[in-house]
Amino acid sequence: MEKISKVQNCSFGKCLVADVSINTATIVQKIEGEVFKWENISSSEICHAILINDDKWIIINTDARYINHSCDPNCSINENLEVVSLRPIQAGEQLTISYNIVHKGENPGTWDPRWSFKCLCGANNCLGFIDKYINEDGNIWTPPLGELQKIYIPKEINEKID
Numbered sequence: 001m002e003k004i005s006k007v008q009n010c011s012f013g014k015c016l017v018a019d020v021s022i023n024t025a026t027i028v029q030k031i032e033g034e035v036f037k038w039e040n041i042s043s044s045e046i047c048h049a050i051l052i053n054d055d056k057w058i059i060i061n062t063d064a065r066y067i068n069h070s071c072d073p074n075c076s077i078n079e080n081l082e083v084v085s086l087r088p089i090q091a092g093e094q095l096t097i098s099y100n101i102v103h104k105g106e107n108p109g110t111w112d113p114r115w116s117f118k119c120l121c122g123a124n125n126c127l128g129f130i131d132k133y134i135n136e137d138g139n140i141w142t143p144p145l146g147e148l149q150k151i152y153i154p155k156e157i158n159e160k161i162d
């Protein structure tokens with residue numbers, strides 16, 4: 001794959017930026033890494049974990065690890081675990097995805113409070129504080145009809161319960 005993005009230092013840590021001009025629907029990165037069950041993910045890696053299905057989480061080890069959140073993202077992750085551009089992106093522009101948008105029919109389970117953060121994306125539709133999943137229409141996400149919400153309990157809390 002041609003390298004069209006690069007990791008840079010941004011005002012708040014590392015970020016991924018376009019190295020060239022990118023057209024809509026271009027694969028800009030791949031989500032790859034080791035697969036873990038939720039309870040085996042360390043706190044330091046929790047922010048780089050992405051749910052693929054039924055308590056299988058990938059800890060991203062490609063440059064995609066450094067994609068920041070935006071409430072108006074220019075990329076999204078497709079079902080082949082590729083990061084794809086949603087619109088034309090200029091060289092030097094930061095690549096972003098939404099960390100909390102749930103697509104139709106998905107059930108990402110419980111939101112881990114360790115993921116919550118104050119958003120500084122600057123988009124017109126910025127939610128300000130990212131602390132829950134939302135639907136594509138911006139409403140608060142609830143499980144698909146007839147499905148229960150999957151519950152993932154952070155390891156630290158789980159150990160206290162024991």
Ligand SMILES: [Zn+2]
Binds near residue numbers: 072119121122127
């Ligand atoms: Zn925002």
